[in-house]
Amino acid sequence: MTSFAERLPKVELHLHIEGTLEPELMFALADRNGVTLPYASVDALRAAYDFGNLQDFLDLYYQGANVLQKQEDFFDLAWAYFTRVHRDNVEHAELFFDPQTHTDRGVAMGTVIEGLTAACKKADEELNISSSLILCFLRHLSGDAAVQTLRDALPYREHFIGVGLDSAEVGNPPERFTEAFDLAGAEGLHRVAHAGEEGPPEYIWGALDALHVERIDHGVRCLEDAKLVQRLAAERIPLTVCPLSNTKLRVFDDLSQHNLPRLLEAGLCATINSDDPAYFGGYMNDNFVQCQQALGLSDAQLRLLAENAIEASFVDDARKAQLRASVQRASEGA
Numbered sequence: 001m002t003s004f005a006e007r008l009p010k011v012e013l014h015l016h017i018e019g020t021l022e023p024e025l026m027f028a029l030a031d032r033n034g035v036t037l038p039y040a041s042v043d044a045l046r047a048a049y050d051f052g053n054l055q056d057f058l059d060l061y062y063q064g065a066n067v068l069q070k071q072e073d074f075f076d077l078a079w080a081y082f083t084r085v086h087r088d089n090v091e092h093a094e095l096f097f098d099p100q101t102h103t104d105r106g107v108a109m110g111t112v113i114e115g116l117t118a119a120c121k122k123a124d125e126e127l128n129i130s131s132s133l134i135l136c137f138l139r140h141l142s143g144d145a146a147v148q149t150l151r152d153a154l155p156y157r158e159h160f161i162g163v164g165l166d167s168a169e170v171g172n173p174p175e176r177f178t179e180a181f182d183l184a185g186a187e188g189l190h191r192v193a194h195a196g197e198e199g200p201p202e203y204i205w206g207a208l209d210a211l212h213v214e215r216i217d218h219g220v221r222c223l224e225d226a227k228l229v230q231r232l233a234a235e236r237i238p239l240t241v242c243p244l245s246n247t248k249l250r251v252f253d254d255l256s257q258h259n260l261p262r263l264l265e266a267g268l269c270a271t272i273n274s275d276d277p278a279y280f281g282g283y284m285n286d287n288f289v290q291c292q293q294a295l296g297l298s299d300a301q302l303r304l305l306a307e308n309a310i311e312a313s314f315v316d317d318a319r320k321a322q323l324r325a326s327v328q329r330a331s332e333g334a
């Protein structure tokens with residue numbers, strides 16, 4: 001018997017597609033593209049996934065992305081993600097991608113976006129999973145580089161719905177990206193940003209006030225600032241929380257110490273997401289089931305988390321109604 005947590009229909013809003021590159025696929029693509037990986041085997045690579053902080057992870061994550069070179073590589077990557085989360089009852093996903101990780105090593109913007117778009121289309125047609133793409137700027141690079149990246153992506157404007165901000169947070173506050181986010185706003189794109197993962201609550205304020213974001217990715221450090229919590233609750237700014245990521249990157253020592261229950265008690269629109277599941281040891285169901293066990297979440301809280309994600313998504317009202325009906329059906333069978 002599968003549990004309610006497993007059966008629950010899900011919406012994933014914080015997922016880096018490059019972070020779904022499983023070691024087996026990394027080796028297969030390395031072979032296909034003639035890339036030599038600095039690991040002898042899949043097991044040796046997996047053994048290296050022991051991170052002390054975000055930067056430790058990012059070093060391996062950017063290195064792994066080197067095997068992604070051709071349009072079909074990006075297609076295979078995203079298609080593997082969709083087939084995997086189909087088993088977890090994910091019905092809608094908003095995927096982050098990091099174009100600078102690829103364009104800076106000579107891969108064309110169109111190669112990345114067209115490969116990912118083809119997988120999204122197939123997921124809709126064959127798996128009934130709706131999805132969209134969100135272009136993330138790397139915050140360890142300059143504000144000008146972000147603006148240029150967005151300009152380079154505008155010929156593919158119809159294929160992505162928003163922009164985000166990721167990579168090393170501490171020392172890279174959001175304000176440097178004001179121009180890129182203003183340009184995105186003028187293009188009618190949605191805006192989100194990682195903030196308050198390792199960085200302080202001030203970075204969440206900055207994302208709201210300087211970048212005008214509609215959602216905060218992570219945001220778990222908001223509880224250090226009561227005024228900020230008030231604002232996030234009053235404006236229903238969603239937080240895309242990633243529990244297994246937070247324990248792997250030592251934001252919390254143990255899942256049982258995660259502040260997800262306190263975020264919900266504060267009335268925040270918190271959601272559960274997997275972030276970089278190939279690196280953090282779990283896709284959506286692993287996150288839901290392990291949170292339920294470690295934090296003692298009730299079925300009602302799990303349902304609330306699923307409904308928060310529907311509310312927080314960038315789909316239209318008709319699709320939201322379909323997703324809510326799907327959660328309702330699963331709850332009746334609980």
Ligand code: HPA
Pocket residue numbers: 016019054061166167168169194197245275276
């Ligand atoms: N934080 C910042 N940058 C990232 C992450 C993350 O969790 N995953 C991939 N890039």
Ligand code: ZN
Pocket residue numbers: 014016166194217275
């Ligand atoms: Zn992330």
